[in-house]
Structures are given as C-alpha cells and as structure tokens.
Amino acid sequence: MTVTYVIEGSRITGPDSFWSVVGEAVNGPGGYFGRNLDAFADCLSGGMGTPDDGDFVFEWRDHTVSARALGHPETARYLDRLVARAHESNRSRLREEYAQAAAGRGPTLFDRLVAIIRDRAGPDALRLL
CATH class of the missing domain: 3.30.370.10 (Barstar-like)
Known part of the structure; x- marks a missing residue:
C-alpha cells in the first residue's frame, strides 16, 4: 500500500x-x-x-x-551561505551557481x-x- x-x-x-x-x-x-x-x-x-x-x-x-x-532570490541567498562554508575545491562552482541564481537563471x-x-x-x- x-x-x-x-x-x-x-x-x-x-x-x-x-x-x-x-x-x-x-x-x-x-x-x-x-x-x-x-x-x-x-x-x-x-x-x-x-x-x-x-x-x-x-x-x-x-x-x-x-x-x-524557493525561487532565484532564495536560491542565491542559499548558495551565498554555502560558499562561505564550502571546501576550497567547491567554491568556484558554487560562486558560479550563485551568480547564475542572482541573475535569475539556472535551477x-x-x-x-x-x-x-x-x-x-x-x-x-x-x-x-
């Protein structure tokens, strides 16, 4: 069931x-x-x-x-917080995802x-x- x-x-x-x-x-x-x-x-x-x-x-x-x-503005805030805590190897990817979200693009x-x-x-x- x-x-x-x-x-x-x-x-x-x-x-x-x-x-x-x-x-x-x-x-x-x-x-x-x-x-x-x-x-x-x-x-x-x-x-x-x-x-x-x-x-x-x-x-x-x-x-x-x-x-x-949970749209682009909230996604940008979420990713911005992640960048600060992320391992160095992940920061550039997260910064790019943040920039996309801040511009109203991407998932x-x-x-x-x-x-x-x-x-x-x-x-x-x-x-x-």
Missing part, C-alpha cells in the same frame, strides 16, 4: 521551513528529513521514516507558492528539490498539486 506524505506548500517560505514541513510530513511534529540538499537526498534513500519497500509518494500541495518562495531550490525527489524516489514519487 502506497504511503502518501503531504507537503503543505503554503507553509514554505524558504529552505528552513521546507525542511520543517517535509520532516513533519514524514516523521511527525518536530520530525527530521534533512536540513540541506545532500541530507534530503540521503533521507530519500531509505531508513529515515519512509517505507522500506519504497512505496511512497509526496503530494506537494500549493507547489506554486513553494516555487516562488532554483524548488527545481533542485523536485529533481532530488524524482531521482532518488522515482519519477512517480511526486505529485505537484
């Missing part, structure tokens, strides 16, 4: 609220399901609250609200989250409503 996790997109105002909303959707109040893109991808690989058989779907309601909140955080879900959980594991 497929388990459905509801992501309430109207509650998402940035990455921090996304981590909280998805954590609660999967693991209940105060639940954890990643606090950055890499951790989120790891959580989707299993063992962090989703069924062991991988039979689950995310129903992302009001996804257009989330897409705006947004929303785009990246959607891609991570589809890549890790499967193309049918996400319903955008």
Whole structure:
C-alpha cells in the first residue's frame, strides 16, 4: 500500500521551513528529513521514516507558492551561505551557481528539490498539486 506524505506548500517560505514541513510530513511534529540538499537526498534513500519497500509518494500541495518562495532570490541567498562554508575545491562552482541564481537563471531550490525527489524516489514519487 502506497504511503502518501503531504507537503503543505503554503507553509514554505524558504529552505528552513521546507525542511520543517517535509520532516513533519514524514516523521511527525518536530520530525527530521534533512536540513540541506545532500541530507534530503540521503533521507530519500531509505531508513529515515519512509517505507522500506519504497512505496511512497509526496503530494506537494500549493507547489506554486513553494516555487516562488524557493525561487532565484532564495536560491542565491542559499548558495551565498554555502560558499562561505564550502571546501576550497567547491567554491568556484558554487560562486558560479550563485551568480547564475542572482541573475535569475539556472535551477532554483524548488527545481533542485523536485529533481532530488524524482531521482532518488522515482519519477512517480511526486505529485505537484
């Protein structure tokens, strides 16, 4: 039986609220399901609250609200914070991604989250409503 996790997109105002909303959707109040893109991808690989058989779907309601909140301006802020903490070998790539986001180009955080879900959980594991 497929388990459905509801992501309430109207509650998402940035990455921090996304981590909280998805954590609660999967693991209940105060639940954890990643606090950055890499951790989120790891959580989707299993063992962090989703069924062991991988039979689950995310129903992302009001996804257009989330897409705006996780758009290019927020993506640029997110990447700018990452540059400061990144290993030297990753800084030039992150600076380029930051410049693209600041110019309103390239994938947004929303785009990246959607891609991570589809890549890790499967193309049918996400319903955008």
